Amino acid sequence: MADTPIDRRKFKRRRIRLACHLQLNTGLRMHGYTHDISCDGVFMESQNLQTHQQHLKPKVGDIGMLVLQFKKNGAPDTLKVGCRIMHTMANGIGVCIFYSRLSLTDQNSIAMILESGSDAA
16 A cells, blocks of 8 residues: 655645746746745746756755745735745746745735735735
């Protein structure tokens, strides 16, 4: 009998599609969309992940800034979150966000995004 995989995440994920970009300390900048979001992580899908040269591809442990684009009170807004790459796949990147380093306002923005899907009040 096969073992069922255990989800070790602290927070529940929610499928939310937001435009975003990732700027790594290595200088690499990638554009894409979120696939799912939780309080401590984001899976970002990116079409151009496979086109990067091998030495420029993101690697587990790389640190950077993830910028999420969402609506706040019906108007476009952005949220910048420090992050670390946890895993890479052919179609995207899983990042751990530094939630505890965010201001209370930014933590509330993430909570509203998770609650509403993107239209944070």
